Amino acid sequence: MKGKLLDLVLVLGGIVMIAPLVWLIVNALSEPIDAFQLPPRWIPHPPTLQNFQQVPGLIPFARMAWNSVQIAVITTAGALFTSALAAYAFNRLRFPGRDQIFSVLLAALVVPVQLTVVPIFIMMRWLHLVDTTVAIWLPALVNVFGIFFLRQYISSIPRELDEAAIMDGAGHFWILFRVILPLARPGLTALGIFVFEASWNNFFWPYIFLSTPEKMTLPVGLVSLQGAVGGGPAVVLFAAITLVVLPILVLFLIFQRSFISSIATTGLRA
Amino acid sequence: MSTPEFAGLDNFEKLVTDGATIRAVVNTFVFALASVVTHIGLGMLLALGVHRTMTRGTKYFVRTAYFFPFLVSWAAVALIWKYVLDPTFGLVNYYLSATTNWLASPTWALPSLIVVDWWHTIGYTFIILLAGLQTVPAQLHEAARVDGANAWWRFWSVTLPVMSPTIFFATVITFIGAFQIFDPMVIMTQGGPDGATRSIVQYTYEKGFQSFEVGYAAALSLVLFVVIMIVTGLQFRLSRRWVHQ
Numbered sequence: 219m220k221g222k223l224l225d226l227v228l229v230l231g232g233i234v235m236i237a238p239l240v241w242l243i244v245n246a247l248s249e250p251i252d253a254f255q256l257p258p259r260w261i262p263h264p265p266t267l268q269n270f271q272q273v274p275g276l277i278p279f280a281r282m283a284w285n286s287v288q289i290a291v292i293t294t295a296g297a298l299f300t301s302a303l304a305a306y307a308f309n310r311l312r313f314p315g316r317d318q319i320f321s322v323l324l325a326a327l328v329v330p331v332q333l334t335v336v337p338i339f340i341m342m343r344w345l346h347l348v349d350t351t352v353a354i355w356l357p358a359l360v361n362v363f364g365i366f367f368l369r370q371y372i373s374s375i376p377r378e379l380d381e382a383a384i385m386d387g388a389g390h391f392w393i394l395f396r397v398i399l400p401l402a403r404p405g406l407t408a409l410g411i412f413v414f415e416a417s418w419n420n421f422f423w424p425y426i427f428l429s430t431p432e433k434m435t436l437p438v439g440l441v442s443l444q445g446a447v448g449g450g451p452a453v454v455l456f457a458a459i460t461l462v463v464l465p466i467l468v469l470f471l472i473f474q475r476s477f478i479s480s481i482a483t484t485g486l487r488a
Numbered sequence: 489m490s491t492p493e494f495a496g497l498d499n500f501e502k503l504v505t506d507g508a509t510i511r512a513v514v515n516t517f518v519f520a521l522a523s524v525v526t527h528i529g530l531g532m533l534l535a536l537g538v539h540r541t542m543t544r545g546t547k548y549f550v551r552t553a554y555f556f557p558f559l560v561s562w563a564a565v566a567l568i569w570k571y572v573l574d575p576t577f578g579l580v581n582y583y584l585s586a587t588t589n590w591l592a593s594p595t596w597a598l599p600s601l602i603v604v605d606w607w608h609t610i611g612y613t614f615i616i617l618l619a620g621l622q623t624v625p626a627q628l629h630e631a632a633r634v635d636g637a638n639a640w641w642r643f644w645s646v647t648l649p650v651m652s653p654t655i656f657f658a659t660v661i662t663f664i665g666a667f668q669i670f671d672p673m674v675i676m677t678q679g680g681p682d683g684a685t686r687s688i689v690q691y692t693y694e695k696g697f698q699s700f701e702v703g704y705a706a707a708l709s710l711v712l713f714v715v716i717m718i719v720t721g722l723q724f725r726l727s728r729r730w731v732h733q
Binding site: 221224225227228229231232233235236237238239241242254255256257258325328329330332333335336337339340415418419420421422425426436437438440441444452455456459462463466467470471474478481482483 | 534537538540541542543546549550551552553554555556557559560561562563564567568569571572577579582607612615616618619664667668670671674675689692693696697702705706709710712713716717720
């Protein structure tokens with residue numbers, strides 16, 4: 219009986235949690251005069267797609283989506299590659315100063331990117347990369363958390379496996395790519411999902427570096443649309459937000475299991 | 489930006505005499521403390537609730553519903569909540585029968601952002617705590633039950649100690665994340681009303697990229713660095729007393 223009551227509280231809480239998202243989608247599907255009614259409507263009446271059609275006229279939406287995809291893919295691939303190399307070196311190789319360098323890296327783990335934005339902005343200006351997508355992915359190619367996380371993961375893979383490969387005359391690259399990384403696949407997947415999600419949703423960095431609409435990513439594009447809509451109907455803004463949010467929610471529902479376990483793994487390993 | 493000139497300690501002197509800086513540091517600390525309390529406290533209750541025997545459907549719904557907002561980017565969250573909190577046609581005022589202008593009120597603006605942050609990020613904390621909860625061996629609970637320990641005592645003497653590394657990780661991550669808060673301030677309040685929601689990072693942005701006082705922005709960044717280092721170091725030191733290895 220007590221258990222049932224608690225279930226009910228949790229389910230009601232869950233409904234409250236998703237209410238703003240439902241409200242978003244219902245308003246995005248409503249005619250401007252029907253939107254934002256009180257008491258709030260929870261079913262669009264009648265549903266219309268006209269708000270969605272107005273989005274491309276106000277911001278280059280497709281272009282922004284492409285920029286977001288491009289940056290997220292390059293960042294994820296780059297971060298996975300450099301993290302794997304560095305993690306292998308820190309766990310399996312012996313070289314002078316290894317542990318000292320790793321301690322410095324650990325300290326860098328608590329240094330937020332926000333701290334480095336001023337010096338990196340100056341560097342990017344010097345390289346004439348401000349207001350280009352390169353300025354977004356270039357500094358993200360090395361991911362300190364990724365190195366730390368994969369090093370923890372690789373340290374749980376038995377050394378006997380690479381020792382056997384060394385006996386057979388294998389080099390470090392062969393061991394890393396043929397022995398270690400296939401075994402570390404769950405770790406790589408978890409890190410990959412994590413980095414991709416962070417890049418896709420990143421606002422701070424693109425907001426500072428990108429100013430031309432054609433070069434912006436979706437999160438910055440949404441905020442710029444808020445200005446473009448101005449005093450006009452907010453339903454167009456809601457339609458654009460829906461276009462950004464809905465695909466992610468659907469993807470999550472499909473890949474729920476690996477998504478949840480990747481989040482859980484990054485929490486338990488680190 | 490002009491060629492840098494060595495300013496000695498000028499920027500730091502300005503820091504301690506600038507009331508806005510102190511306000512931003514205080515706001516950031518309030519935000520960070522409130523984040524940790526609400527994320528870890530309510531996240532733990534949520535994880536315990538979901539971990540109990542529940543029907544599969546209920547479990548699936550509850551887990552998904554609380555996790556969904558975490559997938560939405562801060563930019564989208566901030567824009568949606570600007571409307572949810574709108575004084576005339578927002579959901580919050582309608583259901584609370586209130587007329588408060590949350591984001592324009594010096595008293596309510598920061599608490600509002602704390603609530604929005606909780607809504608957005610609890611899914612992450614919740615999943616990590618739930619995963620930690622699942623590592624607690626059932627045999628330990630069984631043994632404690634045989635020894636006559638009640639539910640509260642079993643939580644205190646079995647669940648919490650086994651989970652302490654996970655709780656520690658979640659606390660450190662939440663703290664560090666909260667000290668870096670920027671997006672909702674820029675999109676929802678611009679640090680206002682009257683500096684009530686201005687965070688350290690947002691003030692750094694204002695100084696560095698709006699008024700182009702780069703040196704001052706760099707000094708502010710250093711303050712954030714020192715704050716995070718001190719708080720994180722302190723947490724590691726304190727952790728020896730309560731985290732089981």
